[in-house]
Amino acid sequence: MALAIQRLLPQSPAVAHAPRHAEDAAAGGPPLIYVVDDDDSIRGAIRAVLEDDGRAVEDFDTCEAFLAAFHPGRAACLVIDAYLPGMNGLILLRRLREAGHALPAIMITGNSDVAIAVEAMKAGATDFIEKPISRVELLASVDHALERSRDSGKLSARRNDAASHVARPTPRPRHIMDMVLAGHPSKNIAADLGISQRTVENHRASIMAKTDTKSLPALARMALAAVDADADGIRR
Numbered sequence: 001m002a003l004a005i006q007r008l009l010p011q012s013p014a015v016a017h018a019p020r021h022a023e024d025a026a027a028g029g030p031p032l033i034y035v036v037d038d039d040d041s042i043r044g045a046i047r048a049v050l051e052d053d054g055r056a057v058e059d060f061d062t063c064e065a066f067l068a069a070f071h072p073g074r075a076a077c078l079v080i081d082a083y084l085p086g087m088n089g090l091i092l093l094r095r096l097r098e099a100g101h102a103l104p105a106i107m108i109t110g111n112s113d114v115a116i117a118v119e120a121m122k123a124g125a126t127d128f129i130e131k132p133i134s135r136v137e138l139l140a141s142v143d144h145a146l147e148r149s150r151d152s153g154k155l156s157a158r159r160n161d162a163a164s165h166v167a168r169p170t171p172r173p174r175h176i177m178d179m180v181l182a183g184h185p186s187k188n189i190a191a192d193l194g195i196s197q198r199t200v201e202n203h204r205a206s207i208m209a210k211t212d213t214k215s216l217p218a219l220a221r222m223a224l225a226a227v228d229a230d231a232d233g234i235r236r
Contacts, residue, residue, distance in 0.1 A: 031075035031146055035059040036066050036092070037108070038084050046079060049135050050142070063087035067095075077145050078105040079138075082116050090116075093123035104145035108133065114216050115183025121220070130217060176203045181220055 033050050037043040038061045050057045060066040063080075064087055078096075082089045089107055096103055107120035107128040117128040126145040129137055179189045186204070190197040213219040 030054065030056050031077060032056045032058060033142060034066060034070070034076060034078045036063060036078065036080040036084065036089070038062065038081065046133070046138065049138055053139055055142070063089070063092040066092070072101050072103070075146070076103060077142055077149075078103050079108065079142070080105060081108045082110070082113070082120060090119055090123050093120060093125055097124040102149065104149040106141050106145055114181055114220050117217060118181055118220050127221065128217065173203045173207050176200060177207050177219070180204055180216065
């Protein structure tokens, strides 16, 4: 936990710099970033990073507290931990989606918790980031979420590109990819398919090379974007 907080802390305060979003403040205020996490230290560190970058932030320790304060309409983004007491992050995302709130959301998950991340994106999350969280990754993810909510055209193009990449694997690698994204360890996949663990690892490496992804979270993002693209094609 100490490492997570240390990596989140703003860069040295001795280096003076103007907030990146000062122009937004001058134009009526930047988008509001909601942070929901029951860990006071982590929540405070996330808030410090965002405010150091010139963001307007409100933070809450439960989903219930967030819902009581949430007012739709303002440009905003939600950063939420997956595991919370009471209503958890997944349930909150589903409720927001069912209520028709197009609030871009970033889910914080445990390291390599790909299955939860996939469920979060199915529930409406724009993106997810793994603990320990880096300052650069957090800010980039918030920027990405806000940009996607502003520009549906870019989102559609990204989904179509993802669909073309994910559609390329042949049936066996695609089956392995689906099992990896469902959270199954390579050892279990190998046993289920009657192949060696090395073969599974080779297929996974090949899939990531062909889809130009560097990590399982990146592959999960691409796969979910492809699912959305397929759904868009069916609706049209």
